[in-house]
Amino acid sequence: MAIRITPCGAVRTVTGSCHLLEAKGLKVLVDCGMFQGEDEEKNYDPFPFDPKEIDYLILTHAHIDHCGRIPLLVREGFRGKILCTRPTAQIARIMLLDAAKVMNETYKSRLRKAERTGEIVNPPLYEELDVLESFDFFSHPYLEYGKRYDLAPGFSFTLRDAGHILGSAFIEFEVEGRKITFSGDLGNRGKPIVRDPSPPSTADAVFIETTYGDRNHKSFKESKKEFEEAVLKTLYREGNVLIPSYALERAQDILFVLREMFERDILPECQVFLDSPLAINATKIFLQNPEFFDEETYRIFKERDPFSFPYLKFTREVEESKKINDVKSGAIIIAGSGMLTGGRILHHLKHNLWREECSLIFVGFQPKGTLGRRIIEGADKVRILGEEIAVRAEVYTINGFSSHADQRELTEWLSHAGNPKVFLIHGEEEKMKIFAEHIKGELNLESYVPELGEVLEI
Numbered sequence: 233m234a235i236r237i238t239p240c241g242a243v244r245t246v247t248g249s250c251h252l253l254e255a256k257g258l259k260v261l262v263d264c265g266m267f268q269g270e271d272e273e274k275n276y277d278p279f280p281f282d283p284k285e286i287d288y289l290i291l292t293h294a295h296i297d298h299c300g301r302i303p304l305l306v307r308e309g310f311r312g313k314i315l316c317t318r319p320t321a322q323i324a325r326i327m328l329l330d331a332a333k334v335m336n337e338t339y340k341s342r343l344r345k346a347e348r349t350g351e352i353v354n355p356p357l358y359e360e361l362d363v364l365e366s367f368d369f370f371s372h373p374y375l376e377y378g379k380r381y382d383l384a385p386g387f388s389f390t391l392r393d394a395g396h397i398l399g400s401a402f403i404e405f406e407v408e409g410r411k412i413t414f415s416g417d418l419g420n421r422g423k424p425i426v427r428d429p430s431p432p433s434t435a436d437a438v439f440i441e442t443t444y445g446d447r448n449h450k451s452f453k454e455s456k457k458e459f460e461e462a463v464l465k466t467l468y469r470e471g472n473v474l475i476p477s478y479a480l481e482r483a484q485d486i487l488f489v490l491r492e493m494f495e496r497d498i499l500p501e502c503q504v505f506l507d508s509p510l511a512i513n514a515t516k517i518f519l520q521n522p523e524f525f526d527e528e529t530y531r532i533f534k535e536r537d538p539f540s541f542p543y544l545k546f547t548r549e550v551e552e553s554k555k556i557n558d559v560k561s562g563a564i565i566i567a568g569s570g571m572l573t574g575g576r577i578l579h580h581l582k583h584n585l586w587r588e589e590c591s592l593i594f595v596g597f598q599p600k601g602t603l604g605r606r607i608i609e610g611a612d613k614v615r616i617l618g619e620e621i622a623v624r625a626e627v628y629t630i631n632g633f634s635s636h637a638d639q640r641e642l643t644e645w646l647s648h649a650g651n652p653k654v655f656l657i658h659g660e661e662e663k664m665k666i667f668a669e670h671i672k673g674e675l676n677l678e679s680y681v682p683e684l685g686e687v688l689e690i
Contacts, residue, residue: 234689235407237439240280242658243684245271246443246599247297249658251414252281255407256387261289262403262414266300266331266357268573270601275301276354280685284309288383289369291316292416293400294323295480296331303328303362306369314366315381317391318374319399319521321367323480323514328363330479330510332356334574377401377430395419395429396635397481398517398524404433411435412690417443417658418637418645422452424488425481425518425538427526429637434650437690442659443597443636445667455632456489460498462593462628463490463564467500470561471589474625476577476604478570479511481635482596484518486566487539488529494541505556507547507567507576515539557583570596572603582616590625595633600660639667643674653690654679 235255241248241263248267253260259281267274283305289312291299302314302324316324335356342353375381375391382388386408391401396419405412413435421428432438449455466473477483483506493499506512522533532538547553553576556565569575584590598604606614608629613620631638637645646654654677656664661681668679682688 235410235412237412237688237690238280239657239682239684239686239688241265241267241684242297243682244659244661244664246597246658246660247271248274249292249298250301251439253405253412256384258287258384258387259285260383261286263292263298263416264289264301264305265298266296268297268571269599275357279305279308282309284311286310287312289314290389290403291320291324292394292403292414293397294320294327295397295417296327298416299324299327300331301357303332303358303366306366307358307362310369312369313371314369315371315375317376317399317401319517319524320401321370321374322517322520323397323399325363325367326510326513326517327480328366329360332358332360332363338574375401392430392432393427395421395426398426398521400426402429402432404435410690413438413649413652415440415645417441417635418642420449420452420632420634420637421641423485423635424452425484425525425529429641429645431645431648433648435652437653437655438646438649439655439657440642440646441636442642442656442664442667444631444634444638444663445642445656445659445670446663447638448640449634449638450632452632455630458628458630459489459593459595459633460493462591462626462630463493464498464500466589466591466626467502467562469589471587471591471625472559472561472563472565472584474577474580474584474590474592475564475566475595476570476572476592477508477511477566477568478596479508479514479568482570482633483508483511483566484515484539485633486595487515487544490544490564491539491541494543499543502543502562502564503559504544504564505547505566506544507553507556507565507580509548510568511566512546512548553579556580561589570604571598572607578616582619582621585614585616585625586622588624588626591628592625593628593630595630597634597636639670642667643671646671646677647675651677655688656681
């Protein structure tokens with residue numbers, strides 16, 4: 233019996249993760265993510281399947297490029313079950329509510345401008361009510377790592393810890409003795425908070441992410457040292473530190489490191505702002521799920537809050553956020569969005585990016601088409617909130633904070649899968665080519681890069 237797999241997103245690009253698996257009369261989705269960056273318009277394309285016919289949606293984790301179109305799926309007729317770990321469900325809720333709010337605000341802003349120019353503006357993909365309705369389909373009890381779940385006779389799956397963010401998983405399907413693994417997003421080893429990725433079982437086919445398939449990160453230890461030096465250098469020259477950060481994992485990693493700096497007595501007196509209601513809520517969810525922490529962080533958790541220290545201030549309200557820009561020196565500002573595609577970080581950039589004494593520290597991937605990517609690639613000026621701003625602040629890119637495995641880690645993980653058919657997904661094309669050559673040389677594995685909507689039979 234053939235197993236049919238159709239890639240419906242994250243094909244030759246990093247965002248929009250979604251794969252349709254058909255076997256034993258069932259239709260199962262792996263993720264249903266939002267496209268971001270230069271692929272954003274693809275969110276308005278129709279799903280290449282009928283949502284009413286989907287029996288299950290299994291979520292690998294709650295980043296918006298993996299869960300962001302769930303409310304749209306439900307609005308268009310999905311009535312199946314959504315399966316995931318407990319942290320993934322909790323985090324998906326706050327992520328999707330935030331996405332609905334941001335889309336609505338962006339739409340209103342663009343609509344005002346469009347009225348003057350005559351342009352057509354796409355409406356939000358969904359509203360907050362759509363998000364709330366979608367949570368009627370999240371199934372209880374939540375899934376656990378290492379436990380086999382049966383979808384039909386001869387058709388089961390098991391989740392393993394992907395080590396990417398809290399509650400993240402990769403999925404091992406078994407259909408009549410054949411094994412197909414979807415990596416989801418695999419984590420960077422040696423990070424604080426979450427455990428390292430578990431190794432996969434041997435498989436007949438592996439769909440593996442390739443976000444950083446072309447390079448190796450510095451170790452987290454090296455990156456932490458680089459981060460500390462950048463922060464201290466900026467504070468001692470009386471500038472502000474801007475850290476565009478994803479609300480999940482990255483924000484908590486940064487708080488963890490800053491707390492360590494404070495406890496080691498190397499962080500000078502300053503003001504640290506977590507200027508993101510979403511990151512604040514995510515941090516609370518982390519504290520509710522300590523059993524998903526790695527051993528060191530769990531030990532700290534039993535004694536004290538691993539993300540808190542005296543200089544830290546949470547700023548939920550807009551007025552509190554605006555007041556941060558009255559601080560001309562000695563501030564560390566952690567705010568979203570991590571790709572500079574919106575959010576409060578843009579206001580802080582407007583006030584600080586042109587100042588030579590300040591610094592901008594990127595600790596996450598910047599896809600093509602984003603403001604973050606343009607700054608990293610050396611733009612002298614960028615347009616922020618309708619104004620041209622000079623890029624004079626010192627710019628750092630510290631990839632060891634990444635929640636994604638690098639080439640070496642992806643290869644090591646894949647080496648445990650035996651001699652599978654390898655399908656490269658969730659990466660930019662040029663990086664996939666480099667990774668394909670690498671695993672051919674290192675593991676003697678051939679790989680294939682599918683097309684969007686191509687039906688693969690295994």
